[in-house]
Amino acid sequence: xxxxxxxxxxxxxxxxxxxxxxxxxxxxxxxxxxxxxxxxxxxxxxxxxxxxxxxxxxxxxxxxxxxxxxxxxxxxxxxxxxxxxxxxxxxxxxxxxxxxxxxxxxxxxxxxxxxxxxxxxxxxxxxxxxxxx
Numbered sequence: 001x002x003x004x005x006x007x008x009x010x011x012x013x014x015x016x017x018x019x020x021x022x023x024x025x026x027x028x029x030x031x032x033x034x035x036x037x038x039x040x041x042x043x044x045x046x047x048x049x050x051x052x053x054x055x056x057x058x059x060x061x062x063x064x065x066x067x068x069x070x071x072x073x074x075x076x077x078x079x080x081x082x083x084x085x086x087x088x089x090x091x092x093x094x095x096x097x098x099x100x101x102x103x104x105x106x107x108x109x110x111x112x113x114x115x116x117x118x119x120x121x122x123x124x125x126x127x128x129x130x131x132x133x
Contacts, residue, residue, distance in 0.1 A: 004028070004063060013059055016052050018093070020063055028063040031114065032056055032091040048086040053111055053122045054078065060095035061107035061126030069100035072131035080124040090114035091121065103130050 009019050017033040034048055057080045065073045092114045098106045104127065111122040 004067060010059070012055065016055060018056060018059055023067055027094055027096040028060065028067050030056065030060050030063065030093040030095070032093055032111075034088050034091075046085075046088065048088055048091075050080070050082055053082065053086060054080045054124070056091070056093045056111055057109045057122070057124030057126055060093045060109045061124070061128065064095035064097040064107040064109075065100055065105040065128050068097035069105065073105060073128040074131045075126055076129050077127040078124065079126075080122055082122050083120050086111070086121045087113065092117055104128070105130070 004020050004023060008014070013019070015035075017035050018030055019033075020028060021031045022029040032052070034052060058075050058078055061078075062073055062075065065071075090113070092112050093109060094112075095107050095109045098108055106125065106127050109124040109126065110120060111124075112118070112120055
């Protein structure tokens with residue numbers, strides 16, 4: 001089994017600056033330190049690209065499932081609601097496993113600015129199936 005906090009991030013997570021920083025009893029906390037690549041496009045923008053936030057929902061949901069019930073989880077459905085523009089600053093990504101069954105699992109994710117955890121930027125839900133690998 002991998003160590004969720006010490007294993008290196010996936011190549012995609014590394015590119016957008018996403019790393020797991022804390023495992024709590026009922027949730028996981030990741031930190032997004034977005035480089036310019038996470039802004040999207042050729043011209044710098046004053047906000048993060050939506051795909052960066054959706055990737056955070058996918059990855060954080062996986063961490064929550066893996067923390068609750070280790071297995072070969074594969075995302076099969078993902079929803080991300082963007083509540084406000086996300087400034088290109090560090091963000092807190094918190095995921096909670098809602099259910100981790102024999103074959104299906106679901107996690108909810110909240111994304112806030114790191115220094116303002118009460119101001120939601122985006123929320124998401126990810127559904128996973130347990131693979132055989």
